Amino acid sequence: MTSPMDNSASTVLPKPQAWRALAALCLGFFMILVDQTIIAVATPALQRELGASLNQVVWVTSIYLLCIVVPLFFTGRLGDRFGQRTVYQVGIAVFTLAAVAGAFAPSIEVLIATRAVQGLGAAILTPQTMSVINRVFAREHRGAALGVWGAVGSVASLVGPVLGGFIVGTVGWQGIFLLHVPVGITALILAGLWVPRLPTYARRIDAPSVAVSILGMTALVFAIQQGPEFGWPAWSVALLLSGLVLIALFIRLQATATRRGSEPLVPLEIFRNRNYSIGTFSIAMMGFTVSSMMLPIMVWLQEGRGLTSGQAGLMMVPMAVVAMIGSPIVGPLADRYHPRIMSMIGFGTVTGALLLAWAIMRIDAPVTLFLLPIALFGLGSAFVWAPNSATAMRDVDIAHMGAASGVYNTTRQTGAVLGAAAVGAAMQVGAEQLGVVDGMANALLLPSLALFLGFLSVAFFRRTSPSPPVAGERARG
Structure with missing residues (x-):
């Protein structure tokens, strides 16, 4: 039987084909990450039009995150067993059909149910994206590829409020879900055309x-x-x-x-890799933040400062633009410089940005001043996603790529669930005791603490060579 490392060389594609595969995968990845944050801006509209309480609206996000994180150990291994392309397409189809159902939900309870199915679809497709990237790109080019993947991740998470504000203000909250239909269909078609069928390794679940x-x-x-x-x-x-x-x-x-x-769903030997273990923890801290920070910010901007949903969404534009420009630039640097440097810059910047946002929210400063921490957070995000992903996954055995990707995304989504729950509770307590302005501001201290823990952890990253371990992989790259 051919060893996994020997087979890894045969899966590396010529660069043009690998980049096309990445484009197809990033489209689906973009769609599910936008969905995590785009709903935050619709909070007042959902409460008003569906007669929902704040707790029910929080559940619209929480159930989605719950149904992503619960099966990720399992769905990551599905790609190793049945093929990443097939499993990715199934996930896209489930997610898109559930989005259509959500757009026509007659009540908040039905909407929560459709969000659960959407979460399941996202859980099926998410691990396949990182797994395929690490198999079709040569080792020395993965930083650049993950830079683009990271740009998609950071921009998608941040562009949601901008896009959501425009859609809610013009079409209504239903448009947020209908947006996924053309994107999902396109991702499904491009995956069939551009993502190759790869050898499978897991024999039995x-x-x-x-x-x-x-x-x-x-x-x-x-x-x-x-x-x-x-x-x-x-x-x-x-x-x-x-x-x-x-x-x-x-x-x-x-x-x-x-x-x-x-065969184990999670081969425990992957945690012997120090960088992988650190990477999974630090990305959980980033997940904690990205999933939780937008809700108190959006409530503060709209209810505390009187902005419309569209205006609140536009406040996030600098974050998305800076992250979109910075991530592809930072990605290739992850193949050249010590990952500790890149990641500490990233986590240090996003920590400082949130603390600055907290300070601005606490005082009666002009709302335009809030654009500064928003832009800084976009810059820091660019230094987090690609270096963290490239460093964590670089030395993972190809036979465990699906499982490792599943665990990596599980920790990220577990962090997201913790963040949504913790910050949601802090928002409700803070609003009751301190009022909207101070309550929403203090809710940002929790993700700030999470980011600081991420900063401390990435200080222990070890340098790894981007050169491939076998000559065959370099030759095919």
Whole structure:
């Protein structure tokens, strides 16, 4: 049987073909990340038109994040088993059909249900994007490729409020969901044309691991989301503890899967790679921030400073523009410079940007001054996404690429769930005790702390050579 490393060389495509594959993958990736933040700007419209409470509107985002993060361990391995292209296309189809249903939702409860299905579709396609990139690009070109991927990630997460503000102000909140239809159809077609069928490695999915991971992540994430809302009653604490026990059992199952004649969903050896372990933690801190920061900012801009949804969305333009310009420039630098330098610049800048935003929100400063931290956050984001992804995934065995991508995205989305839950709770408590202005401002201190922890962690990145480990991969790159 051919070794995984030997097969990795045969999957590297000529650069023009690899870039076309990246374009098809980035389109779907862009769509699901826009969806995480575009809904924030529609919060007042959903409350008004669907008669929803603030807690119900928070659930529109929370259920989406819940249904992304719960199956990611499993869906990452699906690509290794059935092929990344096929699984990616299935995810796109599920996501797009659910978006259509969401656009015609007659009540907030139906909308929450369609968002759950959208989250499942996003969970199916998300791990496939990073996995394919790391297989079709030569090792020494992955930084540049992940720079573009990172640009898509950062811009998509930040452009959502801008685009959402325009759509809600002109078409209504339904337009946010209908937007996904042409994008999803195009992504589905381009994936069939440009993304190659790649060799598969996983022979059998370990059913007990799937069941335990889904139950454990559901219990854990649901407890984290709802515990703060109800003051941590006994049932939420029991659910949290049950989730932790099931995750511990899941880890045990991964260690014994081979002896049981199966393949682990998460090969534990991937965590022997120091850079991968640090990268997964630090991207969780970034996920915590990106998913949570927009809601208090949008509420502050609209209810605290009297801006319309369209005007609030336009305030985010500098962030998106700076990130879009900076990420492709930073990406190739990740192949040349020490990852510690690049990532510390990124996390340091975004931490400072949020703290500056907090200070501006607390004082009666002109709202235009808020554009400064917004632009700084876009700059810092450019230095986070590509260097972090390239450093984390560079030395992962090709046979474990799908699983490693699944874990990487699981940690990012788990951070997002924690962020949405924690900041959502902080917003409600702060608004009641301090009022909208100070309450929304103080809610930003939580993501600021998360970013600082990310800053500390990336200081321990080790330098790795971008040169490929085998001569064949360089020759084909």
